[in-house]
Amino acid sequence: VMTISNPFNVKLRTSELYNQGQQIFVIAKNVGAVAATNAGGFYDPNGVGNGGIPLGIIIENGKIISNSKGNPNYVAAMTKNGQLLTGKFTAKNLLSMGVQSAAGFKPQLISNGKKMITNGDGGWGLGPRTAMGQTKDGKIILVVIDGRQVTRSIGASIREVQDILYNRGAINAMAMDGGSSASM
Numbered sequence: 001v002m003t004i005s006n007p008f009n010v011k012l013r014t015s016e017l018y019n020q021g022q023q024i025f026v027i028a029k030n031v032g033a034v035a036a037t038n039a040g041g042f043y044d045p046n047g048v049g050n051g052g053i054p055l056g057i058i059i060e061n062g063k064i065i066s067n068s069k070g071n072p073n074y075v076a077a078m079t080k081n082g083q084l085l086t087g088k089f090t091a092k093n094l095l096s097m098g099v100q101s102a103a104g105f106k107p108q109l110i111s112n113g114k115k116m117i118t119n120g121d122g123g124w125g126l127g128p129r130t131a132m133g134q135t136k137d138g139k140i141i142l143v144v145i146d147g148r149q150v151t152r153s154i155g156a157s158i159r160e161v162q163d164i165l166y167n168r169g170a171i172n173a174m175a176m177d178g179g180s181s182a183s184m
Helices: 024-031 089-095 158-167
Strands: 002-004 055-061 061-069 073-079 084-089 099-104 108-111 129-135 140-145 169-174
Touching: 024 061, 055 073, 055 089, 061 089, 073 169, 084 089, 084 129, 084 169, 089 099, 089 158, 108 129, 108 158, 129 158, 158 169
Parallel strands: none
Antiparallel strands: 002 140, 055 061, 055 099, 073 084, 073 099, 108 169, 129 140, 129 169
């Protein structure tokens, strides 16, 4: 778990390689980041974790990188005012709300202080997870949980990730791409 006190220090950066992903540590080094996590999902045709074709909406520096054919998608989005928006939007809607960065995944975990998963474990079983939330005073909370390793970590359910964020004061939160992408 990492808490970033100033939401303006959170930026989205994508792979610099066309249609090919880069590892988180490479992107972080290239942009001089102190820390980094994965964000949105991507198409990985060979299943080796280096796909670079984004799934869903991606907005970087106020410009649409991927718009999901204009369809609404679930996203975590940062506005120019430092507010984290979570929910289902179109890229055009997000830009009209002053969004500077957005990446899509699901499910939405917390909306306006209310837990979205109230029954069961979220339906995705246990696994590696990545999530992002924001507290009432603007702090950003990033959560990454390792998984699929019986001797170290079996992972977490979506509901457990939601509860971690909620218990740390998140009023809005979204699950990001987990699985083998989960890294910090």
